[in-house]
Amino acid sequence: MDCIFCKIANKEIPSQLVFENEYVAAFRDLAPQAPVHILAVPKVHIGSMNEINEENSHLVAEIFKAINKIVEAEGIKDSGYRVISNCGKDGCQSVQHLHFHILGGKKLSESLT
Ligand code: DGP
Numbered sequence: 001m002d003c004i005f006c007k008i009a010n011k012e013i014p015s016q017l018v019f020e021n022e023y024v025a026a027f028r029d030l031a032p033q034a035p036v037h038i039l040a041v042p043k044v045h046i047g048s049m050n051e052i053n054e055e056n057s058h059l060v061a062e063i064f065k066a067i068n069k070i071v072e073a074e075g076i077k078d079s080g081y082r083v084i085s086n087c088g089k090d091g092c093q094s095v096q097h098l099h100f101h102i103l104g105g106k107k108l109s110e111s112l113t
Contacts, residue, residue, distance in 0.1 A: 001045060005097035009043045019070050023062040026070055026102075035105030036074050036081070040066055046098040049087045063100055076104035 008015045008027055015027035018038055029037040042059040046052065052060055071077040081104030086093040 003045055003095075003097050005039075005041050005095055005099060006045050009041060018073070019066055021062070021066065023059055024066040026066060029101065034103040034108065036076055036103065038070060038074070038102040040070065040100045040102060042098055047096050048093055048098055049085055051098070067100065067102055070102060071104065074102075074104070080104065082108050 007013045009025040017027045019026040023043055024040060025043055026038050026040040029039050040063050046056055071081055081102060084101040
């Protein structure tokens with residue numbers, strides 16, 4: 001499958017990897033929108049939140065356990081941060097592999113839209 005985040009997770013293309021385990025890869029966003037902007041993805045291909053189901057939902061728990069470790073390592077656990085997953089056309093999802101943006105390191109906008 002020609003998926004950029006699968007290739008990053010498989011180390012077929014380089015990224016600034018900040019965390020990885022059996023289930024999850026997390027790397028710095030190419031176009032950061034905050035001092036800390038990291039993408040956490042499942043290593044297996046899941047297209048979007050629409051494809052989360054009984055079989056793969058444990059991977060979402062793994063991602064959030066990873067996020068806990070990442071925000072601690074990045075020094076933003078106590079100052080606060082935001083986790084976003086865009087889905088579909090109206091959600092402005094541009095990469096069709098489930099990913100969670102971790103944003104922090106500054107006071108973020110109060111607006112979510
Ligand atoms: P979204 O719009 O939610 O689908 O966000 C996709 C994000 O992925 C966007 O912030 C830019 C980032 N991105 C796209 N291609 C690459 C890449 O090749 N490497 C890295 N590190 N980030 C990428």
